Amino acid sequence: MADTCISCKKDISTIENSVIFKCPKCGEKIVRCGRCRKLGINYKCPKCGLEGL
Ligand SMILES: [Zn+2]
Ligand SMILES: [Zn+2]
Structure with a gap:
């Protein structure tokens, strides 16, 4: 299963850093x-709804 970004839902395997x-x-x-x-x-x-950078 691919990991997707929590914010933009994109597959992170194709995105650097x-x-x-x-x-x-x-x-x-x-x-x-x-x-x-x-x-x-x-x-x-x-x-839990914790927000951070
Ligand atoms: Zn993202
Ligand atoms: Zn949490």
Whole structure:
């Protein structure tokens, strides 16, 4: 299964500098693509609602 960006829902395997990390609050997997990171779009955890950059 492909990992898709939490913000733009794009497949991160085709986008450079993408990251996968765990939510610091609840441990849910957060996927962000390099494009959204570059644009400074905040992520929001789908599980606990934590927002961050
Ligand atoms: Zn994205
Ligand atoms: Zn969370």
